[in-house]
Amino acid sequence: AQSVTQLGSHVSVSEGALVLLRCNYSSSVPPYLFWYVQYPNQGLQLLLKYTSAATLVKGINGFEAEFKKSETSFHLTKPSAHMSDAAEYFCAVTEHNQKVTFGTGTKLQVIP
């Protein structure tokens, strides 16, 4: 069975600082991995996805994530936080033709 763990339900960073949001997954087969972003009272929007091509995946808004099989991790990073990055971020995993499993989300606060 697949599962996702997001460490830290709330993360605060200063504007301009590194953003690091952690995601660990379990999967019995090579997974597809995703990061989504959600702004208040809106739906989720895809940031980036890993589908077994390059292990370093670049997404929108300057975010990227690295797939590390040995650590079963898919952490999301951004070198310099912007105020507009304040949102909730969800990591998700799926296996081929299976349902998507979401983590419980991490709310990112950016302090001016």
Next chain:
Amino acid sequence: DGGITQSPKYLFRKEGQNVTLSCEQNLNHDAMYWYRQDPGQGLRLIYYSQIVNDFQKGDIAEGYSVSREKKESFPLTVTSAQKNPTAFYLCASTPPETGELFFGEGSRLTVL
């Protein structure tokens, strides 16, 4: 532009009343999903449909019902049997083989 439209955005109902949330997509996707979102719990799958006239229960289907009479439409009914219906409801669809979900803007249901 292609996308998913959910309505209404906000809905207030009294206890004991059934309510139907609309979800329409023009992405030509076969698979559609309904998720429930509560603070700190991530997204939980209520129902999904992979083809017209067919649908399956997700992880928390009790107290909900759906229909899939047209490819474009996947309405969700929150029945009076749902014990705690106040939540944010998200509809999504996905093209085949990718696992990537496309979300609507959500419907916030408050039961008074």
